[in-house]
Amino acid sequence: MATAMIDLKRLGDVKAPAGFAERVLARAGVADSYALFETVLGPVYVAWSKLGVSAAMRCQSAAEFEEWFEREVGRMLARVSPPADLAAKIEDQLSGKRRLQFDLRGLTPFSQAVLRKTLEIRRGEVRPYGWIAREIGHPAAVRAVGTALANNPIPYFIPCHRVVRSDGVIGNYGGGGPEAKKQILSLEGVQLARLQKLAQSGYRYEGVRSTKIFCFPTCFHGRRAREESFVFFHDEAEARAAGYRPCKDCRPAVA
Amino acid sequence: MEGTERVFERLVRDHQDRIYALGLALTGNRHDAEEVAQDTFLRAYRALVTYPPDRVRELKQKAWLHRIAVNVVRNRVRGIRPRLVELNGSEPSSASGPEEDVMRRAEIDELAARVACLPARYREAVVLRHVQQLSYAEVADALGQPVGTVKANVHRGLKILRGENHGDGDD
Numbered sequence: 001m002a003t004a005m006i007d008l009k010r011l012g013d014v015k016a017p018a019g020f021a022e023r024v025l026a027r028a029g030v031a032d033s034y035a036l037f038e039t040v041l042g043p044v045y046v047a048w049s050k051l052g053v054s055a056a057m058r059c060q061s062a063a064e065f066e067e068w069f070e071r072e073v074g075r076m077l078a079r080v081s082p083p084a085d086l087a088a089k090i091e092d093q094l095s096g097k098r099r100l101q102f103d104l105r106g107l108t109p110f111s112q113a114v115l116r117k118t119l120e121i122r123r124g125e126v127r128p129y130g131w132i133a134r135e136i137g138h139p140a141a142v143r144a145v146g147t148a149l150a151n152n153p154i155p156y157f158i159p160c161h162r163v164v165r166s167d168g169v170i171g172n173y174g175g176g177g178p179e180a181k182k183q184i185l186s187l188e189g190v191q192l193a194r195l196q197k198l199a200q201s202g203y204r205y206e207g208v209r210s211t212k213i214f215c216f217p218t219c220f221h222g223r224r225a226r227e228e229s230f231v232f233f234h235d236e237a238e239a240r241a242a243g244y245r246p247c248k249d250c251r252p253a254v255a
Numbered sequence: 256m257e258g259t260e261r262v263f264e265r266l267v268r269d270h271q272d273r274i275y276a277l278g279l280a281l282t283g284n285r286h287d288a289e290e291v292a293q294d295t296f297l298r299a300y301r302a303l304v305t306y307p308p309d310r311v312r313e314l315k316q317k318a319w320l321h322r323i324a325v326n327v328v329r330n331r332v333r334g335i336r337p338r339l340v341e342l343n344g345s346e347p348s349s350a351s352g353p354e355e356d357v358m359r360r361a362e363i364d365e366l367a368a369r370v371a372c373l374p375a376r377y378r379e380a381v382v383l384r385h386v387q388q389l390s391y392a393e394v395a396d397a398l399g400q401p402v403g404t405v406k407a408n409v410h411r412g413l414k415i416l417r418g419e420n421h422g423d424g425d426d
Contacts, residue, residue, distance in 0.1 A: 008280075008385040008416075011366055016275035017289065021267045024293055028300040030260045076264060 022078030031076035032103075034065065037090055041156055041184075046090060047077060052101030055153040072153055073106040093157055096123040096188075102154060110138070114148040121162040124189040125218040125250070128166035128204075135251070146171075161185060168199020190218055203232035205252050207244045214239040219250035262311055263300050270320050271296075273387065277321065280382040281328045283371025285364070291331070295324040321387065321397040325379055369416065377412030384409045 025031035032054050034047035045065040047055040055073055059065040066077050092098035099119075104112045113136040121127050132145045149160040150172070161181045165171045170192075173181035186192055198206070198217050207214035208225045214233060215222050222230070233239040236246070236253040246253040271292065278291035299320060303311060370378060370386075383394040384405070394409075395402045 007366055008370070008381070009388065011280050011363060011370065012273075012276050012386040012388060014272070014276040014279055014363060016271040016292065017285070020275065020289065020292070021264075021271050024267050024271070024296045025264060027293065028263065028297055030263055030300070075260075 019078070019080075022080070025076060026078045026080065031078045032069070032073075033080045034069070034077050035080060035082035035086075036062070037082065037087055039090060039156075040094055044156070046086075047073075048086075049075075049103045049105075051103035051105070053154060053157055054103040054105075056155065056157050057153075069153075072151070075106065090157075100157065102158065104153075107153070108148075110136075110141075110144065111148040111151070114145050115152060115154075115158045115160075118149065118152075118158055118160055118163060121159060122220060123159075123162075125216070125220060126162050126164045126185065126190060126195070127216060127250075129163055130166060131216075131251070132163060134254075156184070162188075164195075166199070166204060168196040198232065201232075202234050204235060205233045205239055207231045207233060207239060207242070212244050213247050214244040214252060215247040216250045216252050219247055219252075221247055221249055258308070259304050259311065263296075263303055266299065266303075266316055266320075267296055270316065273317070274320055274324055277324050277382065277387055278328070279363075279367045280370050280386045281324075281378060283368040287331075288367075291324060291327050294327045295320060298323050298327065318389075318393055318396055321383065321389065321393075322399075325383075325397055328379075329375070373412050373415060377408050377415065380405050380408035381412035381416070385413070 022031060026033045029050050032047045032049045034045055034055075037044055037046050042058065044056050045059050045062070046053060047065075047069055054075075055069050057065055057068060059068065062079060069075070069077050089098060089100060093100045102115075102119075104115060107115070114132055117132050117135050129142050129145045129149075130139070132149075133139050133142045138144070145163075149163055152158055152160040155161070155173075161173060161184050170178050170181050170185075172178060182192060195217055198204075203217075205214045206217045206219075206222055207230065208222060209229050209231055210225075213221070231242070231244075233242070233244070239246075239253075274295050275288055275292040278288035278295070279285060282288055282291055302323075306314075370382060373381065379398055380394060383389050383397055384391065389397065391402050391405055391409075395405045398405060400408075
């Protein structure tokens with residue numbers, strides 16, 4: 001009798017296996033999962049929930065990433081071994097072949113709107129901050145757009161590097177400073193030298209003579225036009241006065 | 256909402272060992288134990304988010320989780336049990352804790368398997384009373400049975416276990 005009872009009590013001293021709490025929290029959707037991925041940009045910590053990718057950051061250590069995530073996003077993190085297909089999905093996302101789902105819950109509705117709009121900017125193109133502000137219905141909130149992009153929890157994935165100042169200055173970049181931003185944009189095929197030369201001369205739009213349409217200088221509709229068939233404008237009024245209408249794709253002005 | 260998540264995290268960290276041990280004693284193997292323990296906490300979470308704050312605060316967590324776990328085990332019908340979806344590709348870790356050496360682990364597993372052979376009504380009573388060390392009143396509450404029934408079932412269950420001990424000729 002006594003032996004059996006003591007034995008049974010030992011059965012009650014068993015500990016849950018390592019990582020049990022994290023697995024439960026991730027399954028309940030309370031904690032996000034994360035892992036370290038080797039990408040074209042180097043090693044990046046990526047976190048995701050059931051809704052999608054929630055954060056990506058180049059950090060020195062897992063501890064640094066966890067601390068940053070809990071502060072910025074406000075949820076817990078559980079390190080897991082990555083699902084088999086996620087590395088390939090991330091690779092495709094960064095090379096523009098695929099759209100991942102994103103989980104932007106911890107952010108304000110304004111920040112979410114800014115980031116969702118940023119996702120619409122194609123690879124190889126750039127837009128000014130004011131464009132985002134106008135497109136999301138807050139044309140005066142240009143600075144707030146800058147702040148929202150600076151605090152983008154998923155840089156590279158949500159391409160905040162494709163938003164630049166309209167005076168041609170590349171501007172700061174949370175993902176590694178202006179140099180990193182220039183490097184990523186060049187990698188994506190943006191002709192930075194041309195863009196900056198135009199901006200410094202005060203030209204914000206380019207029109208194509210044959211179509212009488214004006215675009216942002218990186219708009220892909222202008223990609224086949226020869227350089228000599230472009231005409232450049234300082235502002236919308238000048239373009240319209242010359243008989244040009246705004247491109248319906250890059251929307252340099254309300255059509 | 257945010258508050259519930261913190262409450263839940265604490266609930267999991269405070270009770271994970273106890274509920275996992277309960278799952279092991281009731282199912283007799285570590286794989287099922289992890290499934291039962293995970294399902295118990297997930298059901299607890301689904302309930303928690305619907306509770307008003309007062310109810311969450313006054314919850315007797317230990318008794319409540321035991322009640323859920325017993326029901327999870329009762330609802331697992333052998334054969335149609337859905338396999339555990341491997342969460343985020345991670346295998347349920349079978350790595351033992353530092354204090355659990357291989358010998359002890361084997362002994363525990365053997366004991367758990369033996370307890371799992373008891374008929375369900377004896378097993379539940381014996382495990383809650385002697386593995387989980389609940390009082391008879393708490394066991395009765397968790398099982399939804401009168402105290403007298405629980406006492407009788409514990410007694411009969413122990414008798415069967417003792418009989419097997421004797422039959423093996425060890426101990």
